[in-house]
Amino acid sequence: MNKDDNILEMKNLKTHFFTDRGTVKAVDGVNLNVKKGKTLGVIGESGCGKSVTAHSILRLIPSPPGQIVDGSINYQQKDNKIIDLGKLDARGDTIRNIRGNEISMIFQEPMTSFGPQYTIGHQIMEAIMIHNPEMAEEEAKNKTIYLLDQVGIPKAEERVDSYPHEFSGGMLQRAMIAMALSCSPRLLIADEPTTALDVTVEAQILELLEELQDETGMSIIIITHNLAVVSEVADQIAVMYLGREVEFADSDQIIDNPLHPYTRGLWNSIPSLDGELKELKPVKGTVPDPINIPAGCPFADRCPEMIAGVCDQGNPPDKIEVEEGHYVRCFLYTE
């Protein structure tokens, strides 16, 4: 059962893809919690399983080839009832009701979220009216304009009648954020919400998300490879590597005191604007193919602190609690 202040608890979640090339263990034992009214940041390099984790929550994994093969995704509903989203029928009414009503998602690919044949405004209004059948069309349109304006679309009252192809990539991304917010979700999953945007626009969007969180108490999962964004907006941070979280803690803990060698490598890769200019010392090599995950710690072949005979033999235990609430998967922290 969930701790009371967690809206979502993922335990040992495994989502695999059964392909001709072999089994892709895209998510292979993830443990993550999202607190009510708080923001969880998920970071990690391309292909580590961030989007697959997010899609698993909403049961949007294409099947075949994908399947949730193990673990649970416990979600605490409005009435405090807890349901395991992983066990629901992916095409059933329950998950469809939750999707877009209680949990909504900003997708990494903005182009795919809007159909080409209707105006942006029409599509957002539609979403609003599905969830508020009693709302008048006029009111839904006003709300749409308000939302577009909030996400920084200039001249929203005119642009509401534009078609998707008349928007730039950055504008589409903002429109999608407006759509995701239109149902006032309890949990918002934002997959790379600001990647296509300039810093000044990104700043506006992050500010908007924080304001909404203060007003409505919604929880947020923000997925990104931009460490600066995460460190600013997240209350807690999970670092993923090859389908698992390798470190999970409060933002301050993980920023000031990173424990996992991979997290340290990431931190040493960011060219910072603060303090003295330091030489970057990135992790060597590249992420292995998730079909051929090596035996032992998946990070061992790139790890500067690898303990021969230990790290390359077995898997490090999950969830070693090094300080309160600060978890890591690494043999350096076993007795």
Place this chain on the structure above:
Amino acid sequence: MQQDTLVEINDLKQYFAIEKGIFNRKVGEIKAVNGVSLKIKQRETLGLVGESGCGKSTLGRAVLRLQEPTAGDIYFNQEDEKVSVLELNNRDMRKVRANMQMIFQDPFSSLNERMTVMDNIIEPLVVNNIGDKASRKKRAGDLLEQVGLRREYLSRYPHSFSGGQRQRVGIARALSIKPQFIVADEPVSALDVSVQAQILNLLKKLQKEMDLTFLFISHDLGVIRYVSDRIAVMYMGNIVEIGEREELLRNPYHPYTEALLSAVPRPGQRRNRIVLEGSTPDPINLPSGCIFRTRCPYAEKKCAEQKPEWENVEGEHFAACHFKDSLELKGIKNRKRA
């Protein structure tokens, strides 16, 4: 040590016509680069930063004359001779072009998929008729090792490589004819942080080994700080500020630079930034006077009436703002963790 100017750009303009209707009637112009003057010194990296669409790539392409600029002059210092690039005929241009190369953002479209890694790398040598088969092969192998890949990869095709590996091949290709000057257009933007850091370190190493001069384009101020000796800030087709790296970042003179710096996310910085009002102006109807005035928190009447002067400085810190001497703007030294 005195650093000589390698590239000098004077009042460069690149306009694009906007056409409408079946007769392609010209209905307006996008002033993508609108009067840029810059000096790039031998062996330095000049970082060029600015928001999407401000004209960075267009400027980079125009400097290499990959596009014919609308107006202006470009001078390139070749073997102590100052050549006026835009006045060269095809043959002489070819000689100069061998000295200037470009590294592109997208490691997936910048290589020819149907050619081996080796043929991709030596293509500039072939085009410029440099060396014979054996010497080209040796050079390609040496370059591959220099960028951190194995010589055996020469016979492979690009499709089997990751983004970071492809970018390394793209760099080897740009270096094959030993250019002096390289325009690197967002060379790491498509890469993950650790691969990005590997490539940035590689470029810095190669610069030392080969005495390279870079115009380095990026929208990421952290990246720009890491690689640049000096930084130029671009807004709507204009350079608005230029200066030595730390000096500009710590002590900006232009309100746009201040806003850009304050927008960079960092821990504990929330709600402490200057959120610019409105969006970038319509590039077809540029504002009168100062290009930034419609969004500038410090704008006064003079800003609408008069365009601030731009001086083509060398070395010093300069901004195109009427109030550059009186405004007290915040730079990175004022950023602290809460």
